[in-house]
Amino acid sequence: MKKFTSVSDIENLQQIIKKALQIKENPLSETEKGKGKTIGLVFLNSSLRTRLSSQIAAQNLGLNVLTLNAAQEAWNLEFADGAVMDGNTVEHIKDAIEVLNQYCDIIAVRCFAGMKNKEDDVNESILSQFEKHAKVPVISLESATRHPLQSLADCITITENWNEERKPKVVLTWAPHIKPIAHAVGNSFTEWMQEMDVDFVITNPEGYDLDKNFTKDTTVIHNQEEAFKDADFIYVKNWSSFDDYAEMPEVKEDWMLTNEKLKNTNNAKVMHCLPVRRNLELSDEVMDGENSIIYQQAKNRIFSAQTVFSEILDEINSGK
Amino acid sequence: MKKFTSVSDIENLQQIIKKALQIKENPLSETEKGKGKTIGLVFLNSSLRTRLSSQIAAQNLGLNVLTLNAAQEAWNLEFADGAVMDGNTVEHIKDAIEVLNQYCDIIAVRCFAGMKNKEDDVNESILSQFEKHAKVPVISLESATRHPLQSLADCITITENWNEERKPKVVLTWAPHIKPIAHAVGNSFTEWMQEMDVDFVITNPEGYDLDKNFTKDTTVIHNQEEAFKDADFIYVKNWSSFDDYAEMPEVKEDWMLTNEKLKNTNNAKVMHCLPVRRNLELSDEVMDGENSIIYQQAKNRIFSAQTVFSEILDEINSGK
Amino acid sequence: MKKFTSVSDIENLQQIIKKALQIKENPLSETEKGKGKTIGLVFLNSSLRTRLSSQIAAQNLGLNVLTLNAAQEAWNLEFADGAVMDGNTVEHIKDAIEVLNQYCDIIAVRCFAGMKNKEDDVNESILSQFEKHAKVPVISLESATRHPLQSLADCITITENWNEERKPKVVLTWAPHIKPIAHAVGNSFTEWMQEMDVDFVITNPEGYDLDKNFTKDTTVIHNQEEAFKDADFIYVKNWSSFDDYAEMPEVKEDWMLTNEKLKNTNNAKVMHCLPVRRNLELSDEVMDGENSIIYQQAKNRIFSAQTVFSEILDEINSGK
Numbered sequence: 001m002k003k004f005t006s007v008s009d010i011e012n013l014q015q016i017i018k019k020a021l022q023i024k025e026n027p028l029s030e031t032e033k034g035k036g037k038t039i040g041l042v043f044l045n046s047s048l049r050t051r052l053s054s055q056i057a058a059q060n061l062g063l064n065v066l067t068l069n070a071a072q073e074a075w076n077l078e079f080a081d082g083a084v085m086d087g088n089t090v091e092h093i094k095d096a097i098e099v100l101n102q103y104c105d106i107i108a109v110r111c112f113a114g115m116k117n118k119e120d121d122v123n124e125s126i127l128s129q130f131e132k133h134a135k136v137p138v139i140s141l142e143s144a145t146r147h148p149l150q151s152l153a154d155c156i157t158i159t160e161n162w163n164e165e166r167k168p169k170v171v172l173t174w175a176p177h178i179k180p181i182a183h184a185v186g187n188s189f190t191e192w193m194q195e196m197d198v199d200f201v202i203t204n205p206e207g208y209d210l211d212k213n214f215t216k217d218t219t220v221i222h223n224q225e226e227a228f229k230d231a232d233f234i235y236v237k238n239w240s241s242f243d244d245y246a247e248m249p250e251v252k253e254d255w256m257l258t259n260e261k262l263k264n265t266n267n268a269k270v271m272h273c274l275p276v277r278r279n280l281e282l283s284d285e286v287m288d289g290e291n292s293i294i295y296q297q298a299k300n301r302i303f304s305a306q307t308v309f310s311e312i313l314d315e316i317n318s319g320k
Numbered sequence: 321m322k323k324f325t326s327v328s329d330i331e332n333l334q335q336i337i338k339k340a341l342q343i344k345e346n347p348l349s350e351t352e353k354g355k356g357k358t359i360g361l362v363f364l365n366s367s368l369r370t371r372l373s374s375q376i377a378a379q380n381l382g383l384n385v386l387t388l389n390a391a392q393e394a395w396n397l398e399f400a401d402g403a404v405m406d407g408n409t410v411e412h413i414k415d416a417i418e419v420l421n422q423y424c425d426i427i428a429v430r431c432f433a434g435m436k437n438k439e440d441d442v443n444e445s446i447l448s449q450f451e452k453h454a455k456v457p458v459i460s461l462e463s464a465t466r467h468p469l470q471s472l473a474d475c476i477t478i479t480e481n482w483n484e485e486r487k488p489k490v491v492l493t494w495a496p497h498i499k500p501i502a503h504a505v506g507n508s509f510t511e512w513m514q515e516m517d518v519d520f521v522i523t524n525p526e527g528y529d530l531d532k533n534f535t536k537d538t539t540v541i542h543n544q545e546e547a548f549k550d551a552d553f554i555y556v557k558n559w560s561s562f563d564d565y566a567e568m569p570e571v572k573e574d575w576m577l578t579n580e581k582l583k584n585t586n587n588a589k590v591m592h593c594l595p596v597r598r599n600l601e602l603s604d605e606v607m608d609g610e611n612s613i614i615y616q617q618a619k620n621r622i623f624s625a626q627t628v629f630s631e632i633l634d635e636i637n638s639g640k
Numbered sequence: 641m642k643k644f645t646s647v648s649d650i651e652n653l654q655q656i657i658k659k660a661l662q663i664k665e666n667p668l669s670e671t672e673k674g675k676g677k678t679i680g681l682v683f684l685n686s687s688l689r690t691r692l693s694s695q696i697a698a699q700n701l702g703l704n705v706l707t708l709n710a711a712q713e714a715w716n717l718e719f720a721d722g723a724v725m726d727g728n729t730v731e732h733i734k735d736a737i738e739v740l741n742q743y744c745d746i747i748a749v750r751c752f753a754g755m756k757n758k759e760d761d762v763n764e765s766i767l768s769q770f771e772k773h774a775k776v777p778v779i780s781l782e783s784a785t786r787h788p789l790q791s792l793a794d795c796i797t798i799t800e801n802w803n804e805e806r807k808p809k810v811v812l813t814w815a816p817h818i819k820p821i822a823h824a825v826g827n828s829f830t831e832w833m834q835e836m837d838v839d840f841v842i843t844n845p846e847g848y849d850l851d852k853n854f855t856k857d858t859t860v861i862h863n864q865e866e867a868f869k870d871a872d873f874i875y876v877k878n879w880s881s882f883d884d885y886a887e888m889p890e891v892k893e894d895w896m897l898t899n900e901k902l903k904n905t906n907n908a909k910v911m912h913c914l915p916v917r918r919n920l921e922l923s924d925e926v927m928d929g930e931n932s933i934i935y936q937q938a939k940n941r942i943f944s945a946q947t948v949f950s951e952i953l954d955e956i957n958s959g960k
Binding site for chain 2: 676680704708712713714718723725729730731735736740743
């Protein structure tokens with residue numbers, strides 16, 4: 001694996017999931033693989049799971065870890081090419097990346113959507129700079145349009161929780177929120193499910209359809225009850241409007257996931273990437289109930305990260 | 321030791337102090353004990369000594385350390401059970417703790433008193449959530465009502481500085497401050513001194529008596545001069561009113577510790593947990609003088625933490 | 641080496657540069673040297689390169705690293721001797737340093753000039769406290785008047801890029817900025833160049849002469865074009881007025897470095913300590929052009945730090 005910013009960086013998804021499950025069995029089986037190498041974890045945004053799971057994964061592989069809270073610890077970054085830097089920005093992202101090239105064997109970066117300029121977000125205005133200027137492998141710790149380490153953890157979790165021969169029905173459902181939230185998790189889960197051997201359906205209110213470049217020919221249903229019928233997995237996530245970018249068109253129905261709604265499913269397992277707003281996105285009873293596999297999903301973030309770091313180290317060590 | 325949030329988690333205090341002194345002699349005697357295990361250090365508040373000494377202690381034991389500045393690096397936490405999270409809080413403490421359960425073998429947390437709602441503080445509204453939801457051992461790095469790693473360091477320090485057969489007289493004295501300060505250090509020192517073989521006295525102005533649940537039958541004297549007579553150790557610390565919670569009733573006498581006041585003692589050693597406000601809580605001459613054992617006390621924070629981590633690792637490794 | 645806060649802490653500069661180049665060849669040749677020892681990296685200011693390169697250097701030597709963002713993570717510090725601490729400051733720098741003495745084998749600190757009080761800055765009001773109170777070796781990660789780890793990296797970079805017998809001509813040129821910037825890099829580069837076997841010239845606008853205590857008998861030319869003639873290295877850096885402290889007297893000529901201006905040189909290599917404001921201090925074409933050795937310079941920060949840490953560890957290990 002040369003880099004990891006979307007599902008297209010994976011050659012064989014089933015094989016990667018299998019490797020992740022082996023790592024989960026024995027997380028300390030490759031403690032020498034990263035020796036003498038350094039991974040830089042660059043956070044342009046808040047993080048709990050990604051921060052901790054990436055550190056654990058790196059330590060399990062013997063990697064040195066440099067964690068940088070870019071905004072608080074370093075300098076205010078400029079992103080515009082050709083900018084005359086006579087304003088608030090102190091360092092150009094290009095130069096920060098070039099320095100990271102000098103210091104790290106792998107660069108991992110978290111750079112959320114700004115939710116202000118649709119084009120900037122769709123074009124991954126920040127991650128694209130890393131992809132362009134990095135001379136070492138780049139790993140996304142969530143970018144404007146995708147959260148692939150989360151999605152791999154989601155695939156691992158679904159695999160662990162399914163042992164029937166038939167395909168499971170997986171439903172990604174929109175959930176309420178109070179602020180305009182980015183599309184990264186929804187997009188990313190969508191493109192990974194399209195690669196999995198599952199029946200995948202998205203349900204969201206009118207006006208909240210995800211970017212067609214991600215949903216492609218996936219079924220989108222605007223009636224949650226209909227979508228939930230016979231669901232084996234329900235993935236709960238909010239996002240704001242994509243068409244009317246970052247707006248929150250009024251939603252009249254109640255989209256919060258409750259135990260009542262689960263009755264309509266095939267005793268579906270409930271997933272969420274966290275953090276979750278309880279009693280807004282889903283009820284306490286769901287979160288704390290037997291159907292939730294949300295904490296298991298969080299734990300799998302370690303093995304998702306460790307698998308990716310391990311694959312990237314293989315590439316580095318092979319000198320390709 | 322299954323957890324460490326108060327003196328009651330200690331079976332045999334003398335034995336723990338003895339172990340701490342052995343670790344101080346040879347801090348690198350157990351570098352394999354924590355191998356492959358992870359301690360999460362979660363800071364909801366500022367920290368210098370606790371932060372650094374905990375990291376050193378963990379490294380000395382070969383533990384992986386995850387340090388999380390929760391407020392700045394992760395998400396704004398919700399503490400109320402059953403809350404409809406449609407406000408500023410992004411993640412419920414329960415969920416953050418469940419994730420830490422997945423990632424850590426030990427969870428250590430610093431969560432000061434809010435000093436706004438007496439009941440919340442007395443009931444340890446934050447630490448209690450950790451004690452309730454953590455599935456791995458919990459260590460307090462100072463909570464609303466106690467600072468046990470400090471108190472253990474205090475016991476180590478007194479032990480090192482006392483070799484007479486008679487019991488030493490130990491005085492905890494209130495000191496002036498400009499802001500309402502929490503009771504954790506005062507309470508905690510009190511309950512640990514009650515377990516030590518010392519004559520223990522508290523002195524503070526009227527209106528500043530500590531919580532009776534901590535002071536119990538300990539002598540409380542409102543006249544500092546009287547309390548200081550024949551003292552062997554004087555522990556300086558400010559706290560606000562407990563009865564009139566977080567208020568600062570007027571104090572007419574001068575309670576700052578000075579060399580002049582030390583004359584009235586048995587050449588008492590002076591202690592403080594730090595940070596200290598010089599020339600307000602105690603004078604420069606005391607801080608920089610021969611009677612101060614304050615920096616030694618700070619150093620012992622390493623061995624206090626290392627002893628506790630080591631005991632907890634013993635419990636984990638024994639698979640109890 | 642007993643400490644490292646200026647060039648005067650170096651006995652033999654050529655030998656140090658040689659050692660640094662050997663370390664660059666084989667950075668993992670001394671991974672046991674720092675085992676069981678702890679370096680505290682204390683940041684009172686922002687940092688990217690210094691933060692990361694110091695961590696890498698320390699890890700390469702097997703040192704434990706404690707990183708402290710003092711302002712955000714610890715307490716608001718008091719710097720005035722004898723202060724009655726009844727205001728905003730919570731801990732005296734003396735006490736913080738004494739605690740670091742207890743916890744660390746080496747203390748490294750970043751403490752920029754405040755740019756408000758000339759005397760405070762010239763007298764290194766913060767670093768001097770570390771030099772006075774530290775009982776372990778102190779390393780400057782940039783102070784009010786100097787940035788010696790940067791200057792050593794600069795010397796390494798010049799050495800790598802020069803293989804003619806004649807002395808190279810090195811020009812330190814002032815560059816435009818929008819804010820009053822400190823003199824540390826300019827001063828420091830000046831005093832290190834005075835020790836190197838180079839022809840060294842400084843060029844800056846009238847009103848921007850550096851402190852005479854640093855420039856000494858170095859030639860200062862107020863005409864950039866004249867200074868650039870036959871230059872082999874051009875070091876670009878802004879600083880505010882020293883005489884009219886922290887002011888920015890008007891500059892009418894254009895001092896930004898461009899390719900056009902490079903034509904006037906001996907195909908000079910371009911240096912900058914970073915962060916750089918593109919198209920203000922120097923043009924994109926220079927930054928991204930063939931003459932720039934700026935990223936190489938950034939990389940050499942690792943070997944500069946590692947050499948200094950290694951020398952200090954030699955001193956500690958020899959028990960001198």
